[in-house]
Amino acid sequence: MSDGTPRLAVLGKPIAHSKSPDLHRAAYRRLGLDWSYERVEMDGAGVGEFVLSRDASWRGLSLTMPLKYEVVPALDEIDVVARLTGAANTVLFEGGRRLGFNTDVGGIVRSLTEAGLESARTAIIIGGGATAASAVVAVAELGVAHVRLLLRRPDAGESLVELGRSVGVIVEPEHVGALAHAEPVDLVVSTLPGGTDAGVAASAALATEALLLDVAYAPWPTALARQWGDGGGAVIDGRGMLLHQALLQVRVFVGGDPAAVLPDEAAVLDVMRESLR
Template identity: 45%
Template sequence: MTHAHRAAVLGSPIAHSLSPVLHRAAYAEFGLTDWTYDRFEIDEHALPGFIEGLDSSWAGLSLTMPLKRVIIPLLDSVSETASSVEAVNTVVFTRDGRRVGDNTDIPGMIAALRERGVDKVESAAVLGAGATASSALAALAVICTGAVTAYVRSQERGDEMRGWGERLGVDVRISDWAEAKQALHAPLVIATTPAGATDALAGAVPDAPGTLFDVLYEPWPTALAAAWAARNGAVVGGLDLLVHQAVLQVEQMTGRSPAPLAAMRKAGEEALAAR
C-alpha cells in the first residue's frame, strides 16, 4: 500500500542530513501516520528528471546544496523571500499540481536569533561569502539598523557580497579575511564558513563578546563557539537554524501550525549525540 503523503530532502552529499529526523518527529507529534519523509542523493544533473517523476502523493521537498539555485527554473512560482537571494530550500506541491518555491532559511535565521533575544542590532559582521552568507544578509536586512562588515578571502567574493547588499538594502562593507579577528567585536557575528575555517579565531574572542551565530551543527561546538561561550557570549548554533527553518517547512507542507519546535529540536539533539 502506498503512503498518502510523501516528502524528502534532496542534495549531494545528503547522507548526514538531519532533516528526516526533524520532519519525522513533527509527523509523530501531529499523529500523521500516513506521511513519510526520506532523503535522496540528487545532484544538479539528476534534479529535472527526479522532479518530473514525482506523482500526486508528493507534498513537498527540502533542498540543500547544490540544488537551491538550479531548482528555480523548474518551479511555477517563487516567493519574494526566495527571489531576494535567488535560493529555494523548500518546494510545496499544491493540490492543483503547481510547484511553489520558498526560502525558510532567512525567516529561520531571524527566528533563531529572536529566540535568544536578538531583535535588533546596530551593526554586524559576516564571516564568509557563500550561499549562506547571502541568506544571512537577507536576515540582517530585517534586524540590523547599521552597517554589516563581510570578511572575505577574495575581491570577487567581496564584490558579490556588496552586490547582495545593494539588492537587499544592506550597507555592506568589505574587509579581507586576514582582518577577521576584528569581526569578533561586533554586537552580532554570523559565521557562515565551512568546518575548521574559524578555528584560528578562537583565541581572539574578546572578554565581553556579543552574540555569535555559527551556522554549523557538526562538529559542534566549533572552536570559536566554545571560546565564545567560555567568555559568556550568547551562542546560536546551526541546529537552531536547522530546526527553525524545518518548522516552517513542516507547516507549509502539512498545512498544520504550529509545528512542534521543542520535539523537533530534541530529536535533532538526540540524533547528533548518537553520531
Template identity: 45%
Template structure:
C-alpha cells in the same frame, strides 16, 4: 507562501530532502519527529542523493502523493527554472530550499533559511542590532545578509578571502537594501567585537579566531552543527557570550517547512530540536 492542506490522516503523503551529498542530513529526523507529534501517521520523509543533472528527472517522476521537498546544496538555485512560482524571500537571494506541491500540481518555491535565521536569533532575545559582521561569503552568507536586512539598522561588515567574493557581497547588499562593507579575511579577528557575528564558513575555517575572542563577547551565530561546538563557539561560550548554533537554524527552518508542507501550525519546535540533539549525540 501558503502551505498545502493535505491533512487527511488516512492518506499517505510523502516529502523528502534532496541534495549531494545527503547522507548526513538531519532533516528526516526533524520532520519525522514533527509528524509523530502532529499525529500524521500516514506521512513519510526520506532523503535522496540528487544533483543538478538528475534533478529534472526526479521532479518529473513524482506523483500526487508528494507534498513537498527540502533542498540542500547544490540544488537551491538549480531548481528555480523547474518551478512554477517562487516566493519573494527566495527570489531576494535566488535560492530555494523548500518546494511545496499544490493540490493542482503546481511547484512553488520558498526559502525558509532566512526567516529561520531571524527566528533563531529572536528565540535568544535578538530582535534588532545596530551593526553586525559576517564571516565568509558563500551561499549561506547571502541568506545571512538577507536576514540581517530585516533586523540590522546599520552597517554589516563581511570578511572575505577574495576580491570577487567581496564584490558579490556588496552587490547583494545593494539588492537587499542594506549597508555592506567588505574587509579582508586577514583582519577577521576585528569581527569578534561586533554586536552580532554570523559565521557562515566550513568546519575549521574559524578555529584560528578562537584565541582572539574578546573578554566580553556579544552574540555569535555559527551556522555549523557538526562538529559542535566549533573552537570559536566553545571559546565564545566560555567567555560568557551568547551562542546560536547551526542546529537552531536547522530546526527553525524545518519548522516552517513542516507547516508549509502539511498545513499544520504550529509545528512542534521543542520535539524537533530534541530529536535533532539525540541524533547528533548518537553519531
C-alpha cells in the same frame, strides 16, 4: 511508494548527517499525518531533473547545500524571499506545479530572537553562499545597517553587495583574514559548512563581545565556536536555525504557506525540538 502516503525528502551532498528527517517525522506524527520523509544524496547537476521527474505521490522537498541556487530554474514560481535571495530551500508540489520558498531567513531571525537578540546594528557574515544571502536579509530584518562580509575571495561578494542594497544594508566584502583584527560588532554569523575551518582565529575582542551564530551543527563545535566558548563569548549553534526553518517548511507542506500557523503549533515545535536532543 504505492500506498498513497505523501512523500517528502531532504536533498543535499553530503546528507547522511542531516537531522531534517528527525524534525519532520516528529512534526507529522504530532499532527497525525502518515507522511514519509527520507534523505536523498544529490548534487547540483542532478537536482533539476529530480524535481521535474517527481510524480503525484510527492508533496515536497527540503534542500540543503549545494542545491539552493541550482533548484530555482526547475520551479514554476518562487516566493518573495526566494526571489530576493535567489535561493530556495523548500519545494512544494501542488496542483501539478513546483513552488519554491526560502525559510532560511525566517529560521535565522527566529533562532536569534529566541536567543534574546531582537535587534542589532552591525554584523559580520562569514562565507558567500546561499546561506550567506539569507543571512544578509535576516540581519536586515533585525535592523542591521552595516555588514562586513568576510570571504576568501572578496571579489566574489558582489551579488551580496547588490542584495544588501536591495534591503537597505551596506555590505562590504573583505578578506577573511580581517577576522583576526576585527573590532566588536553586535552579531557574527558564520555560514561555513560544518567541518570547514575559516583558516583564521577571530580577534579576542570580537570573540568576547559579539554574539556568534554558527549555522553548522555537525561536527560540533566548530573552530570558531570553540574559540568563542574558550573566551566566554555567547554562541548559538545551527540547531536553532535548523529547527525554526524546518517548522516553516512544515507549514508550507501542510498549509501551503510559511505564514500558515499549524494546529497546536507550540506542541509541534516542542516535539521537533525534542527530536534534536
